Amino acid sequence: MLNAALAEGRYVTDELKMFHDTARRFMQAEVAPNVVRWDEQGHVDRELWNKAGELGLLCPSIPVEYGGGGGDVAFEKVLIEEQGRAGCSAWGLSLHNGIVAHYILAYGTEEQKQAWLPKLASGEIVGAIAMTEPGTGSDLQSVRTTAIADGDDYVVNGQKVFITNGQQAGLVIVVAKTDPNEKAKGISLVVVETDKVEGFRRGRNLEKVGMHGQDTSELFFENVRIPKANLLGKGEGMGFVQLMEQLPQERLIVAWAAVAAMELALDLTTQYVKDRKAFGKRVIDFQNTRFQLAQARTEATLARVFVERCTEMLIDKKLDVVTAAMAKYWTTDKQFEIADLCLQLHGGYGYMDEYPISRLWRDSRVQRIYGGTNEIMKELIGRFL
Numbered sequence: 001m002l003n004a005a006l007a008e009g010r011y012v013t014d015e016l017k018m019f020h021d022t023a024r025r026f027m028q029a030e031v032a033p034n035v036v037r038w039d040e041q042g043h044v045d046r047e048l049w050n051k052a053g054e055l056g057l058l059c060p061s062i063p064v065e066y067g068g069g070g071g072d073v074a075f076e077k078v079l080i081e082e083q084g085r086a087g088c089s090a091w092g093l094s095l096h097n098g099i100v101a102h103y104i105l106a107y108g109t110e111e112q113k114q115a116w117l118p119k120l121a122s123g124e125i126v127g128a129i130a131m132t133e134p135g136t137g138s139d140l141q142s143v144r145t146t147a148i149a150d151g152d153d154y155v156v157n158g159q160k161v162f163i164t165n166g167q168q169a170g171l172v173i174v175v176a177k178t179d180p181n182e183k184a185k186g187i188s189l190v191v192v193e194t195d196k197v198e199g200f201r202r203g204r205n206l207e208k209v210g211m212h213g214q215d216t217s218e219l220f221f222e223n224v225r226i227p228k229a230n231l232l233g234k235g236e237g238m239g240f241v242q243l244m245e246q247l248p249q250e251r252l253i254v255a256w257a258a259v260a261a262m263e264l265a266l267d268l269t270t271q272y273v274k275d276r277k278a279f280g281k282r283v284i285d286f287q288n289t290r291f292q293l294a295q296a297r298t299e300a301t302l303a304r305v306f307v308e309r310c311t312e313m314l315i316d317k318k319l320d321v322v323t324a325a326m327a328k329y330w331t332t333d334k335q336f337e338i339a340d341l342c343l344q345l346h347g348g349y350g351y352m353d354e355y356p357i358s359r360l361w362r363d364s365r366v367q368r369i370y371g372g373t374n375e376i377m378k379e380l381i382g383r384f385l
């Protein structure tokens with residue numbers, strides 16, 4: 001349906017196309033058939049990470065010397081799109097690959113990169129990033145978790161909530177105050193290797209409106225001792241700057257998923273309205289259906305073209321905070337609107353769990369909340385008007 005030329009960024013190479021084929025085959029064979037089961041069990045199978053690691057699907061945009069695939073972020077994009085096409089919101093792959101590994105690559109010392117990146121790339125450990133706390137989400141400067149220096153260690157205390165991959169993570173990047181008297185300047189990123197410490201506890205795997213197969217969890221840190229060598233970056237107090245620097249990529253990751261979900265919803269719905277009959281006609285024969293789908297297709301195409309351009313900018317290291325915020329808020333708002341329209345066009349069947357559109361609708365809601373809420377995105381854009 002989509003004119004392929006609109007979606008072909010100038011970053012597409014033969015190597016990327018081959019990787020894309022591998023990603024598609026893996027997602028269709030290993031992911032799509034398990035989506036319903038993972039929703040029921042509340043997490044993906046732990047072996048999925050190792051299987052993906054064996055095929056080179058973990059950390060494809062991390063340099064080869066650290067166990068990665070040596071590609072650019074377009075390799076992450078095709079993975080996210082194929083996961084979206086497989087209808088899977090359960091697997092926190094994009095967070096592990098595109099966010100956690102990239103913090104370590106960007107700010108880690110050589111020893112940190114050598115120690116952690118190969119394990120993330122093989123699936124030996126799963127990554128998570130813990131920013132949000134029960135008392136603060138959007139206002140990250142107000143985090144209360146502390147990492148206080150004590151001899152050669154930091155002692156970490158605090159509570160985190162809504163942490164993606166929370167039940168399976170073996171490496172958690174924790175946003176903590178090394179200086180609790182400061183706001184942004186007191187924040188540092190410290191790495192907790194969960195099986196090497198005492199005092200770390202996983203809380204509930206939280207029950208959610210959607211993304212039922214994703215192990216979004218509470219995490220507790222009670223006098224957790226980590227070596228000072230686990231501070232990410234060159235000195236204390238750099239955490240807030242590091243978070244800000246990584247945000248454009250994180251937001252584009254959300255936008256990539258939004259576009260893939262919109263396209264899948266429209267494909268499924270177009271087929272459905274061609275098959276379903278009412279008043280002696282196909283549902284697509286009602287002008288209302290055609291007009292609504294024509295509009296939604298146009299919007300999904302606009303979203304696709306915009307994120308393709310943003311991808312080129314990200315690869316060229318030119319994606320700025322404002323453009324990334326625009327991409328995140330607009331594509332996720334549209335994803336939700338289009339999922340809702342598509343559910344409506346399925347009638348009562350759209351509300352039934354056995355129809356994939358119901359999952360696409362449920363899962364679309366949170367895209368407007370995480371990765372920075374869409375209100376925060378508008379705040380950011382507004383600041384630069």
Ligand SMILES: Cc1cc2nc3c(=O)[nH]c(=O)nc-3n(C[C@H](O)[C@H](O)[C@H](O)COP(=O)(O)OP(=O)(O)OC[C@H]3O[C@@H](n4cnc5c(N)ncnc54)[C@H](O)[C@@H]3O)c2cc1C
Pocket residue numbers: 095129130131132135136137138139161162163164165208211216366369370371372373374375376379
């Ligand atoms: C499924 C899921 C997965 C998640 N994964 C992770 C994860 O892996 N790691 C992690 O650290 N966090 C994660 N989060 C947390 C997520 O990033 C936060 O929920 C989000 O940033 C919002 O924070 P909050 O929930 O505290 O809402 P609040 O910050 O309390 O916001 C409440 C409302 O106030 C609005 N608001 C707040 N400030 C302003 C303002 N200045 N101007 C206008 N409106 C404002 C918000 O937009 C929102 O509508 C996840 C959340 C979910 C639901």
